[in-house]
Amino acid sequence: MSQESEYSEGDLRNTGMSLKHDREWDYELERIVEAVEEKDAKKIGLQFPEGLKRRGPKVADDLRELVPEDVTIMLSGQPCYGACDLDTYLMKRTDVFVHFGHSPMKDTDKVIYVPLFSNVEVTPIIEEALETLEPAEETPEVGLVTTAQHMNRFEEMRDFLEDRGYDVKTRRGDDRLTHEGQVLGCNYASADVPADQVLYVGGGKFHPLGLAMEHPDKHVVIADPVNNVVTVADTEKFMKQRYGAVHRAMDAEKWGVIFCTKIGQGRWEKAQEILEDNDDAYLITMDEVTPDRLRNFDMDAFVNTGCPRITTDDGPRFHKPMLTPGEYEIAVGNEPLENLEFDTFHGTW
Numbered sequence: 001m002s003q004e005s006e007y008s009e010g011d012l013r014n015t016g017m018s019l020k021h022d023r024e025w026d027y028e029l030e031r032i033v034e035a036v037e038e039k040d041a042k043k044i045g046l047q048f049p050e051g052l053k054r055r056g057p058k059v060a061d062d063l064r065e066l067v068p069e070d071v072t073i074m075l076s077g078q079p080c081y082g083a084c085d086l087d088t089y090l091m092k093r094t095d096v097f098v099h100f101g102h103s104p105m106k107d108t109d110k111v112i113y114v115p116l117f118s119n120v121e122v123t124p125i126i127e128e129a130l131e132t133l134e135p136a137e138e139t140p141e142v143g144l145v146t147t148a149q150h151m152n153r154f155e156e157m158r159d160f161l162e163d164r165g166y167d168v169k170t171r172r173g174d175d176r177l178t179h180e181g182q183v184l185g186c187n188y189a190s191a192d193v194p195a196d197q198v199l200y201v202g203g204g205k206f207h208p209l210g211l212a213m214e215h216p217d218k219h220v221v222i223a224d225p226v227n228n229v230v231t232v233a234d235t236e237k238f239m240k241q242r243y244g245a246v247h248r249a250m251d252a253e254k255w256g257v258i259f260c261t262k263i264g265q266g267r268w269e270k271a272q273e274i275l276e277d278n279d280d281a282y283l284i285t286m287d288e289v290t291p292d293r294l295r296n297f298d299m300d301a302f303v304n305t306g307c308p309r310i311t312t313d314d315g316p317r318f319h320k321p322m323l324t325p326g327e328y329e330i331a332v333g334n335e336p337l338e339n340l341e342f343d344t345f346h347g348t349w
């Protein structure tokens with residue numbers, strides 16, 4: 001399962017590389033203890049994304065030393081891949097609820113967000129990326145984007161590029177994004193800048209692929225400071241996979257329309273639009289969208305209105321074609337094939 005892959009630590013199976021850097025994070029325990037004192041809390045809920053879950057018990061141990069003995073600490077065992085994915089069950093049943101590893105998708109007092117910035121140096125890999133970017137003398141404009149995890153070094157990235165003659169273009173995308181220059185696996189609005197090239201600083205191959213698909217006219221260079229590698233986003237293989245899924249779904253009669261019940265992944269109107277237009281479409285509600293959970297539904301194809309990464313990254317694992325809402329419109333003949341786009345997600349909840 002990929003989805004928000006910031007913390008997947010990269011898929012190194014086929015690269016022959018090993019992680020160059022260890023990562024350490026500041027869990028901001030003082031901030032949590034302060035909230036516990038202020039609210040006289042008796043229950044604390046801690047939620048970690050998948051790649052950091054193994055650190056949960058140690059953080060709970062450290063917290064236990066700092067809070068009164070009668071405070072119960074609970075770790076969320078629910079899958080978590082993004083700030084869109086809060087454990088609302090645990091949130092409602094605890095006095096202090098802490099979500100680690102993502103920046104807030106929406107301002108709320110109910111959640112303490114601890115972003116866990118990476119301590120990895122970013123300038124050495126940007127230095128290397130200069131060879132792949134167009135030279136500043138010829139093309140000075142460059143867009144700069146990164147993930148929440150490296151956001152603490154955004155100014156350092158900008159300064160580094162400016163010192164080398166670049167005119168760095170940045171913007172804050174929309175409400176789903178907390179910071180200027182931040183991208184999510186489902187939202188690249190921060191890359192809508194007046195520059196023909198964009199430097200993405202971060203790990204994982206999924207973010208920059210979506211970015212390159214959203215902005216096919218831009219040269220997208222990926223500088224991955226964790227795995228220490230520079231690449232250029234290549235969407236060809238990915239597009240072929242998506243065209244394949246759309247083609248396989250073109251004969252489908254019975255459609256399962258998935259509405260995701262995770263707090264930041266619901267696109268009710270999108271799901272309704274499809275249902276209104278298709279008598280052979282059935283609404284299926286679920287939180288975690290997995291191949292196993294869908295296997296027993298007798299459908300010819302599915303359309304997922306939840307996290308776009310499930311469709312694009314995990315699509316081939318489902319027993320029937322799994323499409324994004326835009327791909328569905330193509331498969332049923334409402335839109336031409338050339339309108340195939342990356343599925344992005346805007347708004348919060």
Ligand code: SF4
Pocket residue numbers: 003004081082083084085184185186187264265306307308309345
């Ligand atoms: S919906 Fe967006 S923020 Fe949430 S897991 Fe998917 S890509 Fe990440």
